Amino acid sequence: MTIKPMLVYNPTAGKGNAGKILPRVQTLLGERGFESDLVLTEGVGHAQALGEQAVEAGVDLVVVAGGDGTVNEAINGLMNQPLNGKKRPALGVLPVGRGNDFAFGMGIPQELTQACDILAGGQRRRIDIGRVSGGDYPNGRYFGNGVGLGFDTVVGFEAAKMTWLHGGASYLVAVIRTIFKYAKAPVYEVTLDDGVLRQPFLMVSVMNGRRMGGAFMMAPDGDPSDRTFDLCLTGQVSQIRILPVAATFISGKQGSDPAVSMRRSRKITIRAIEGSIPAHADGETICTAGEQLTIEILPGALDVLTHSNGWQA
Known part of the structure; x- marks a missing residue:
């Protein structure tokens, strides 16, 4: 059975604007045939826990829709969780926060339609992580x-x-x-x-x-x-x-x-x-x-x- 990508969505990102545009995000992803399991974050630390769960479940891709704080939490979840023979999930980002600096540095477009195109394209590149x-x-x-x-x-x-x-x-x-x-x-x-x-x-x-x-x-x-x-x-x-x-x-x-x-x-x-x-x-x-x-x-x-x-x- 193929496991769908996990979409970790922070509805409070961008001073709450992320929650308002969720229907548009779902429409854009649907138009591109991108299927995922949507999980809304419920507070500080939830994105990290979801990242850890994704590793344990063998999810291949975690998409984070939020700002830099949400992305950072997810990265810590992906990096903290022992792999135990599993492959670490790849990370996708929909930049719907305030600064969106991580996405900018990774070459992920700030414009939502283009960012969804990146997810649908599925092109992966390996990056360094700091500690x-x-x-x-x-x-x-x-x-x-x-x-x-x-x-x-x-x-x-x-x-x-x-x-x-x-x-x-x-x-x-x-x-x-x-x-x-x-x-x-x-x-x-x-x-x-x-x-x-x-x-x-x-x-x-x-x-x-x-x-x-x-x-x-x-x-x-x-x-x-x-x-x-x-x-x-x-x-x-x-x-x-x-x-x-x-x-x-x-x-x-x-x-x-x-x-x-x-x-x-x-x-x-x-x-x-x-x-x-x-x-x-x-x-x-x-x-x-x-x-x-x-x-x-x-x-x-x-x-x-x-x-x-x-x-x-």
């Missing part, structure tokens, strides 16, 4: 898009408080708010494959994908299958310069700023020397004031449905 240990997750948490530390994380905390803006607009407003809350950079010791950096860092982004916050191109040339992370390291910036520097991240041209360094590494350890580490993975809080994090890459750990001709949709 971050420390903070609230001493045993580790998986991520697909990236880990942000410092200013970036505080921006995310501020954006999450907003109910009147969506996507990139909420993050732009959050940047302005954070300028006044997080102007002094903590001192981190950052250990990379090729050396150690010890200095004030306003922000550290460790990317498997390309974009964070719905608008900020932390790794404009990122490739989620190249077995290494792209890092964007921002040193101390005067308060008056924070907004102009942040604006360069939208175009992906921040590497030309003397305060920003672009590096690559397979493993990263970050230790707080002065201050602490606020951090997130795929927008999910790892810690608000951590002391040390270790981030490592798991090459070719998961198959995703995407374009056959590249990662940039």
Whole structure:
């Protein structure tokens, strides 16, 4: 008997818009002959449990309709569950959340009709998965898009408080708010494959994908299958310069700023020397004031449905 793909659908994604468009999603998938078993998520952690169940049941494909948080939960479910001789399910994504950064970095179109075409096409490509240990997750948490530390994380905390803006607009407003809350950079010791950096860092982004916050191109040339992370390291910036520097991240041209360094590494350890580490993975809080994090890459750990001709949709 053929097991249908599991469609993990978060009706609260996109400030509840995902629930409103569910009939359209079902119509689009039906028109393409894509059959699945629909399961609506019921709260925090449910998508992870469903991912674990899919592995145990031998499901070949799990499609996640939601935002980055729902996708992150599902990835943790798929990666946490022992395979016991089974094959790990592939991951499909319908980006119906706010930022949809994972989908963007994986070359999955943001437009719903095109995203459904990707599912119907069935083209799979293998991607790397990251794992971050420390903070609230001493045993580790998986991520697909990236880990942000410092200013970036505080921006995310501020954006999450907003109910009147969506996507990139909420993050732009959050940047302005954070300028006044997080102007002094903590001192981190950052250990990379090729050396150690010890200095004030306003922000550290460790990317498997390309974009964070719905608008900020932390790794404009990122490739989620190249077995290494792209890092964007921002040193101390005067308060008056924070907004102009942040604006360069939208175009992906921040590497030309003397305060920003672009590096690559397979493993990263970050230790707080002065201050602490606020951090997130795929927008999910790892810690608000951590002391040390270790981030490592798991090459070719998961198959995703995407374009056959590249990662940039």
